[in-house]
Amino acid sequence: MGIILEVKNLTKKFGGLTAVNDFSFEIQRGEYVGLIGPNGAGKTTVFNLISGFEKPSSGKIRFDGIDITGLKPYKIVNLGIARTFQLVRSFKFLSLLDNIVIPCLSKRGKKVSKKVGAEAYASSILASVGLVDRARIPPVILPHGDLRKLQIGKALGTNPQFLLLDEPFSGLSHEEQEVLTELINKLHDDGVTIFITGHVLRELMTLVPRVIAMHQGKFIADGPPQEVANNKIVLEAYLGRGEGFA
Amino acid sequence: MEAEIINFLFNGTVNGAIFSLIALGYSLVYGVGHIMNLAHGAFFMLTGYMLLWFPSFLPEIPWLIATIVVIFVTIIGGLAYIILIKPLQDTSVGVVLITFGLAFFIQEYVFVLSGTTPYSVKEFKIIDGVTKIPSFSFINQFIFLIFASLIIVSVFALFISKSKLGKSIRAVSQDREAASLMGINTNRVLLYTLMISAFLASIAAVLYLPAAALNGPSMGWGYLTNSFAVVILGGMGSLVGSVVGAYIVGYVTSFTSIFIPNGPSWAHLVPIIIIVIMLLIRPQGIFGKKELR
Amino acid sequence: MESLTKRILAIVLIAVIGVGIGVGAWIFLAAPEAAIKYPGAPSGFDKDNTIVIGCAGDTGEIQGDANYEGAYFACKHINEAGGVVINAITYYFGVTKEDTDESNPNLVPSRGVDAARRLIYDKEVDFAVGGFRSEALLAYIEEFMDAEMIFIGTGAATDIFCEKVNETYADYKWFFRFMPINSTALGGQILYTLADFILNINADYPNHDVKEIGILAEDLTWVTSLVGAIKDVLPLLTGGWATMLPEILYDISLSATDMNSHLADLQADGADIVIPVISAQGGILMMQQYALNEYDYLIFGIDVQSQLDTYWDDTGGDCVYETMMQTLYRCNKTSKSVAFWDAFIAQFGHEPLYIACGAYDAVSAIRDAVEDAQSLDPDLIIPVMESWDRSNPHLGVAGNAAWWPNTHDLVAGYPFGYTLWAQWQPGGTKAVVPALIYPDVGAYGNITTGDYVVAPWVHTEWS
């Protein structure tokens, strides 16, 4: 299998504030890992650094043996890292199909979509995320759950081997969460490495075999969910903010 | 040489004084509402032409007419916000387009009424005459303008930091949503901001144009470009930056005009070149926060 | 059933819209035909017996209106004198105008082209006069040349048109310039006048050397050659006496502080005389700041706006002591000048601008050329106009018009095309000065109407 993502001593400072502080971890190919921490712990910043939307102040990120530190986002995407955003983003005046055609037109997406054509490939992805019947409508009128699916569909369009999912469950109803969980599990079964965040521990606990916990930008724990959940520092981090597991 | 240096310093300071008045309001409106008001220069120009028109049907008491004109332009600024800008303030493109349209309309309206011929409005001078020293003569109105500008800027700074309205203006400029949650009527604050901005532009015109001339309906654009340069230099929304930027632009323009060969024809390009350089190197300006994306 | 009524309704609607558009278009295209009128032409004369002069200018602005006024006034005089007889048929003159919108700072060149086409093909004029802004005229002049129609320039000073006549005579032979003399010649006029003036004024002030000459000019193309000529030649003409200060070419979008700093700059350099070369907005600001600061130099040059009689009020009297080129003022420039001047003021209530004088002379010249040629054919008229050379000038109100045959440019210099120098004097009156430069002009008598007044603060400084 081997290491697919290696993050070493990652630090990001915004002015006087250190959002990510000397953060290191590794992820194996085909793993399914959660990144947890209370609100403001720096999870999104870690994702932004990996996906290239922000440049680290110091530290190294290696993906599949290639140093990707400070590369532009589209280049990182074309190496096989796709991401979704915590706040739903979409091309709001394009149809759902075209929303997915865009990633299929990226360098990496083209490699797989070329044979059948970008549109056919995109509609197969739409089918796999369960939105094929709405291919022609623009995303503005979609319910929130479907927008989350669309996000994942857009990420899939780039044919990723590594998927960063930033709070995919926030704001979803229970049923919607289940549908999405199923979708993510299926992707994992297809061999995509998945790295997922959430600030509510319980959601992730049932999902992932391994979690990494962070607090105030610092690494605090790594291991199976149960182990991490009982970690004293993690508990303090959550309880200290009065959030708990609920 | 001595005379040239005095010339450079004096005219640079006058430039700075006038630019700071115009740019302050412009920067305020941007800082508070993210409204890029392209009609700002037109307010300045319109004030000048109203000074020209109003004496024909008002009693010829200069201070009275000037006051009425300033009030008029302030109201126009407020109306522009209520009628045109407010419904569009969430789309930056819409605001830019509509204020551009407004500026163009005012310009053409003035053009239809007064044509392109220049006019003098010197009867509105507050202090006439010049103060002479052996190597140079200072125009009294400009000296007055420098001090008036400093006083107005200080009063304005006090107003922003101390008054209730000033505090809510600052609150809105820092975080509009939070301010509205705290019970501040952000739209009303924006309305006042726009009126203050129009008021400052109008005051600038009343102080400056009597010692200058009405150079045709398109003269507002030049002052708008200068305000851009000032604000981009000082940082959008930074009031200290606007004042410092105004004097920098003022001195640089004056320096170019006096000391550089062929300078006078380059002097008006300087602010635009400043705009381009600043946009490319440091769009947030010298004093600006890095909020620009 | 319902869909059928809807369909019928739709057809009716479309028919109504279609008919509406059609009727609108018809009215639009057909109606103007009847509306064409030629002011100045006596009533009861049809188009065939009217020689129509088209005025291309900026209607609503002083230059365009002056052009029209001049042409209209000429037509009126010609018609009152019985028109012109060609092959035993009496023709009268009519005038019409089109707005080229060329004074607009937002110049739209296609507007001028459109106006020219309207004159040629819609109003069907026989001759055209006008033009003011060089770059606009450069675009629409082609229309007149393509239509092989005689066009007389009455407002643009640039040399370029006549250079074109010289270079490609076959394409541009229909162009003649009547007003003003070209910018190189303007430079020559300034040179000779100033050289005399400097030498003479030095005699009046034994305690002060009047020799430092500054130039304050707008940074536009037409200025370049003029400024260059003044700089090179003026020292030579004064026998090395006059020395030139570095010229100041300012951007036309000036603000008050700039003009003040330029004037202070000239003062600091020790200028004795400053030559402004200004056609646009700068003059009013210059005179205001000059009068306010009472700078120790004289203003003596070109300031187009100051030719207007409204200039005194526009500057609030600050233009006093400014001396500038003026095409015509009430004096005996030619035997026709004073009569024209008085009649024009009686007709229009204001003084004629130089363009009005040019248009008046242009239309009068057309009348004489048509009479000489006994035809309306440009091919026959052009030789007549070309025959008006230095040995055979055409007497106008603004000068003895004579053309260089190869360029169709006005012959410049006394007694042909030349400009007067006029000074604004206390009380808001203008005087043609100075007597030194214009000796008695033969039969016409002395054309100077006043003595040059040195600004009192300069007088004190220099004495």
Added chain:
Amino acid sequence: MVKEKMKEKINNFPGYLKSWGTTFIGGLTILCLIILTVIPFLSNDLKYVYVFLPQFTLAMIFAIFAASWDLLTGISGQISFGHAIFFGVAGYICAYFIDYQGFPTWVAIVLGSLGAVFFGLLIGIPCLRLKGPYLALGTLAFSLILLKLFLQGSLAHIFFGSEGISGLPSLSDDPIIEYFIIFIFTIISFIVIIQISKSKLGTIFKSIRDDETGADASGINTTKYKVIAFMISAFFAGLAGTFYALYNTAVNPTGNFGTLNSFFAILMASLGGLTTITGAALGAFFFIFLEYILIEIGVIEIGNLIIDVSLWKFAIFALILIIVVRFAERGILRPILEHLKDLWDVLMGR
């Protein structure tokens, strides 16, 4: 593979045309094209041929220009307030090569348009960092710099000064031939621009407009595509600019680089409705003919009041822009077309 596809397309083309012709948009377009084809032959009247017809030519030139602006701003989301840069530069390059180098007109037109593309690259790259109103400001500043440089008398030996270059040949001395040359180029330009906006490239442009970060996250090199958008748009703006120069047979700084030209593009495209491309054409025709009508009406006399309507032209334009931006975000013409479409549907019994 590709060849077969092409063949298939060509074979299907007549059928495609037929089915397209029966749709509302298709039918209307064909109707417009037919009208535009017959219009030059409707009258022999000199005024008609030399004054009325050239208005169509002018409108088509501005239609290309406005459409190019719409491609950059409406489709790609890059707000340009300095589109006159490309318009002016192309005109000047074209004029320079004709007047100073003696190149044939067509070569000069190509060179002018390519020069505009180069400027698209030149302006596009530094402006990439800027977004929204800042981009508007940046492009405006660039156009002002060019305007002032070209206006300066002291630089006249480099930039030809305020009088510009004149005496260019027109496309044809016969207005009808000139009309048809521009007509053909307008059709080609519109087909190309519309096809671009519908193609995958256009979809990418739109994605950058809607959500640049999202496009980045989808692996799209937004920088590259933004520059491409600038260049394509500059090409068509440049094409219009060269035609405008030849229409006037002269170029000068204010007429070709003036901010007014950028304003026209914005005005025409917004009136027709942003992102529609065809709306730009409708807007251009509307404005050119509005001006024509105002000039035709000329001076109105009501009692003692004398109003010269043509003086109010720009004020009216500005007012229309204000009203459109304020009250009709989608443009005026598109809603009208939609109503017409309903009518059409009824007529077709749908």
